[in-house]
Amino acid sequence: HPLKLLEFDIVLDFGKTCRLCGEKVERLFYHCFLCDITLCRLCPSIPLVIDDVPKKVHEHSLTQVMIKVSFTCDACGICSDGFPCVCLPCCFIIHRDCTKLPRVIHVNRHDHRVSHTYSLCIGDWGCGVCRKGIDRVYGAYSCSICRYAVHSKCATRTDVWDGVELEDIPEDENEDIDPYEVISEGVIRHFLHEHDLRLIIEKDGNVSYCYACTLPIYCDPCYACMECRFVLHEACAKLRKKLRHELQSHQLILCLNPRPGQAFKDGYFSCDACHRRCTGFCYKYKRIELDIRCAQVSKTFNHGSHPHPLFxxxxxxxxxxxxxxxxxxxxxxxxxxxxxxxxxxTLPVEARHKYDCHPLSLCYGENAKGLYWCEICERELNPKEWFYTCNDYGSTLHVNCVLGDYLHVRPGHSFKYNDNEVEVVANDHPTRPSCSLHSREWRCVHPFVFKRKNRIDWRKTPIFDLSTVIGVTELNARKGSFIVVFVLDSPNISKLHF
Ligand SMILES: [Zn+2]
Ligand SMILES: [Zn+2]
Ligand SMILES: [Zn+2]
Ligand SMILES: [Zn+2]
Ligand SMILES: [Zn+2]
Ligand SMILES: [Zn+2]
Ligand SMILES: [Zn+2]
Ligand SMILES: [Zn+2]
Structure with missing residues (x-):
């Protein structure tokens, strides 16, 4: 029948969709009054017979049917009502959109490439993205190296796929993901440091802090710079140069970020997952920045607080x-x-604090009546919330009182502050210092504070000879009052378990 070109009427035509592309019609559209068929303005010029179907989609030409049918698409496995493209001799039926599915892609949940296939081999399959089952007789993406598959629609979501079709791009067998080259036995050159690093075991009592994870290195093997103070846990030196993560469809790159000695606001980054301020290594793509702990939390994650895996x-x-x-x-x-x-x-399941000589373990809440007391701040602690406990003394401590807000600001890191370079140091003197920016009576209770770099006798205070300590304040414009930034509580974390 002849189609009539009509102008869109908000009352009469609201919600009308194009029979071919399924889009809502607007402004000008075609209509057949005999069959009540609506087509958008551009679709009638699109041929119903697709001759140039890529061979990998189907080896014959496809025809779009103009009768509404219920069907399950061979390419994506989704059951829908619509106007599919078919090849009758083969009983092949596919969404028109699905003829354009990419063939080979990278999804951000898997290290290998995945490619589109019309059926998976025998067995039960679960989707690596949504975790629901995949009907193996319909199309999906699968990995040729390991047993891994994803629904077609899940794999091509914009938050999963970076939009790059890899079919004609050869895989780079020796893609450079190793973070260091071995110079000689026990000596490496890490791509984020300009000097050679040597594998050593830190002696007891000599605590240094890893530049990658910012946590202390006790008696763990570590790579220490032969020319400066740069040091990495052995495990942290092995962190991959590039990584895929569910929070970003593009690959993230490991960066040294930020460098010491920068202006205060540029001297750290905020992790986009845990929102902690961090001065360690960072996995980055454009504006997304993740600290190395959050970057490791990907794919299936088992956490001690819950019996089921978290995905x-x-x-x-x-x-x-x-x-x-x-x-x-x-x-x-x-x-x-x-x-x-x-x-x-990413809270450490085991921590140490100068308050207690025993290791503290993370408790995921208790069904106790009444309230507990935090031994550090001497305030109430709700036993139903998470807290740290010492099994020997039965003491209970707030998570934040043990770790503080600035767990991932590395002692030894420095910032520019009022033309001075200030350094984060441990506040481990038996007498607590008075902060030079506060009144004399205000004592720094927090085990990490700032001191002006390379100056010992700066601004002597008559009461306590801890004149090197200054507190850096930041104007909290919203509250209109000063808050202290970099009041750090001693992390002393010996273990991080995942
Ligand atoms: Zn489909
Ligand atoms: Zn066919
Ligand atoms: Zn899925
Ligand atoms: Zn480390
Ligand atoms: Zn160095
Ligand atoms: Zn984080
Ligand atoms: Zn939480
Ligand atoms: Zn407390």
């Missing part, structure tokens, strides 16, 4: 079961209602 990362605000705060992104369980923010997911 899906949600970028919507959800209430964290650990800290009770509403946060994003969170890790979620798909079997029950359980969400964990990255701050809680």
């Amino acid at each position: 899906s990362i949600s970028t919507a605000f959800k209430k964290c079961t650990g800290c009770g705060r509403s946060d994003k992104p969170v890790m979620s369980c798909i079997e029950c209602v359980f969400d964990l923010c990255f701050y809680c997911a």
